[in-house]
Each structure stands twice: as structure tokens, then as C-alpha cells.
Amino acid sequence: MTADLKTKFIIEKIKESKLSKADFSHLVFGKLFSDHMLVADYFDGTWQTPKIIPYQALPYEPSAKVFHYGQAVFEGMKAYKDTAGNVFLFRPEENFKRINQSAERLGMPSIPKEYFIDGIKELIKLDKDWIPTGMGESLYLRPVYIATENAVAASPSDSYRFMVITSPAAKYYSGDVKVKIEDRYSRACDGGVGYAKAAGNYAAQFYPTEKAKNEGFQQIIWTDSGQHKYLEEAGTMNMFFRIGDKLLTAPTIPESTRILPGVTRKSIIRLATDHNIDVEVRPIEIKEVIEAAKNGQLKEIFGAGTAATVLPIVGLKYKDYYTDLPKPDKSYADFLKNKIMDIQYNRAEDPYGWRIKID
Numbered sequence: 001m002t003a004d005l006k007t008k009f010i011i012e013k014i015k016e017s018k019l020s021k022a023d024f025s026h027l028v029f030g031k032l033f034s035d036h037m038l039v040a041d042y043f044d045g046t047w048q049t050p051k052i053i054p055y056q057a058l059p060y061e062p063s064a065k066v067f068h069y070g071q072a073v074f075e076g077m078k079a080y081k082d083t084a085g086n087v088f089l090f091r092p093e094e095n096f097k098r099i100n101q102s103a104e105r106l107g108m109p110s111i112p113k114e115y116f117i118d119g120i121k122e123l124i125k126l127d128k129d130w131i132p133t134g135m136g137e138s139l140y141l142r143p144v145y146i147a148t149e150n151a152v153a154a155s156p157s158d159s160y161r162f163m164v165i166t167s168p169a170a171k172y173y174s175g176d177v178k179v180k181i182e183d184r185y186s187r188a189c190d191g192g193v194g195y196a197k198a199a200g201n202y203a204a205q206f207y208p209t210e211k212a213k214n215e216g217f218q219q220i221i222w223t224d225s226g227q228h229k230y231l232e233e234a235g236t237m238n239m240f241f242r243i244g245d246k247l248l249t250a251p252t253i254p255e256s257t258r259i260l261p262g263v264t265r266k267s268i269i270r271l272a273t274d275h276n277i278d279v280e281v282r283p284i285e286i287k288e289v290i291e292a293a294k295n296g297q298l299k300e301i302f303g304a305g306t307a308a309t310v311l312p313i314v315g316l317k318y319k320d321y322y323t324d325l326p327k328p329d330k331s332y333a334d335f336l337k338n339k340i341m342d343i344q345y346n347r348a349e350d351p352y353g354w355r356i357k358i359d
Ligand code: COI
Pocket: 075, 076, 077, 235, 236, 237, 305, 306, 307, 308
């Protein structure tokens, strides 16, 4: 534990829960928020006492640095409930490590582990009745970390707030997803912030993604900014390409600073490898995927991410070329999705110690 760290959470419970008014039968991803939130402020060079308080608006001035310079990073996690009502997190230490990796890149102080891990556990204990129990449903957790100093000078803030809000969630993508390989716009460049979960990485994707949506594609697969030659990630998910029986995915940090090192991606690589699927983590040329599509060797493409879990892609476009991607008989996406969800929802043994029970 860090010296002088104030690790006892102040808990202020909501006077009247909003739960009875929440409509769990029409859950839309990320629209409904539970009763409480976690907040921890950093100022005067130190972390202040963390609190769990009713979900509420923030008290910041328009001059707060986050609004001007986007000094903000976040995470995506989920809490799952099994059929007996036990509650679990999935690999929270990975998200803890990643938020501090992102924070470092944006010049922000490290968040103490006690605040992140213990804070999330306390918050979930308080709002566990908000975890939906339908197939594929969960409580989506959104840790977010922002610069709060009131100053328009372009320099790192001297004060920050770390927060966690939670949202009962159904599937992120409710319909079929077709993707377009982007060969004009870029999401990230070498030495940039692509590997960090920086808020601005997402805003930068909205305009090209909207253009792709207008052409009938729900997501973009980003390519390297230098040559637009290699396939990278989809912004909401890392990507996997099955050519023949081989599963390919692009490398993340340290090999590439452009791609988010997804927790689901890492878990899928491990599960696939342990089930004798040949996985290659290496730069993937657009050319080889399109050739494989043309000669029938491209069996499937799927995305992997916390919100999306494992998502089969049903169509692929590159320049003037388009192909449907019908699901193969023995789909790796289905197999791996079931394997990861078995662990997340406590439907099977967890030989990896990924599932963390909240008592
Ligand atoms: C997640 O998968 O948790 C993310 O943060 C992606 C976001 C676009 C919902």
C-alpha cells in the first residue's frame, strides 16, 4: 500500500434507489446508470479520500482542462452474475494496469490499486441488484479519469478526478456488423496514443465511422497510417482473421504502439492456443486477407472487446471489393465466445484464475 494513502472509502448511499423505475426489459447499451458512483480526487500532489456517492452531475467549470485538451482516459469492464446470484469480475487487474499505462502516456498520475480494484468491488457490492441476468447481459463498468484544473494553459493538470460509473447492459451490437477497411483516415500512428485508452481516440473515429455507416458498414477496420497496408483494430474491438484453420491478429504494445491491448483479445489468444487453434500474432496485410477471401480461404473474421465480447463480422469491404462472410460450420468465433463466457458467467471451471468473485 502507498504511504499515507487514504484507503477507507466514505460511502454516502442514495436516499431512494432508482432501481424500481429502471426498465430492464429494454436495455440499450450504456444509457441507464445505477444508483452510485465512485469518485477519487487528486490535488495538492496527493490522492484524497475516495468516496462512493449517488450518481450525479459533475461540479466543474468550463475552464477545466479536460474540456480543452482531452486529458482523459477510461476503461471498459463488466460485472457478471451467475444463476445462483454470485457476482464476478473478469481480469480486473488487467484493466488496472492498462488505465495506468494510458494515464502515463497522457501525463497523468497513477491511480492507486486500492482505489481501482477495491473501489470497484465496493461499488458493485452496493449496486449488485443492478446486474441484469439475461443471456449475455452484465453490469458494464466505466472507470474514467479526467483532468480537472481550471486553466486554459496547454500543460498537464495539477488536479484530477478518477470515477467509476456502472450501467446495466445488453449486447453492444444488436444487429449484423459489416466492416469496411479504411484506407484514407487513420486512428493512430507510431509513437502516438493508439495503445492508450484515451478518450480522444474514440472521438477521432466518429467522423470516418459515420461515413462508413452511411455506406452500410457499422464499423471500420483501421489500417496503419503510414501505408494503409496492414490491418489493425476496429476501434471498439480488436480483430481476428481466420485464414484456413489459422487465426491471425495484429500485435499490440510493445511491437505496435498503434493498437489497444485488449483484455478480451489477450484472453481469446490464450483460449484459442490452449484449444489447439494455431494463432499467429503478427502484422496482417490487407492483400493476404483479400486474396484469401477471393480463393475461399478466409473462413471468418471476428472482433473481440469487453463491450462486444466476441462478434462475428458478416461482410467485408475494401475499395471496390465486397464479400459476405457466412458463418462457417465450426466457427472459431462461436467456440471462443462460449469458452470466454463460460468463465465470465461461472458456467465452467476457470483454470486461469481470471474470474474474481465479489463477496
Ligand atoms: C469496451 O469494449 O469496453 C470499450 O471501451 C469500447 C467502447 C466503444 C464501448
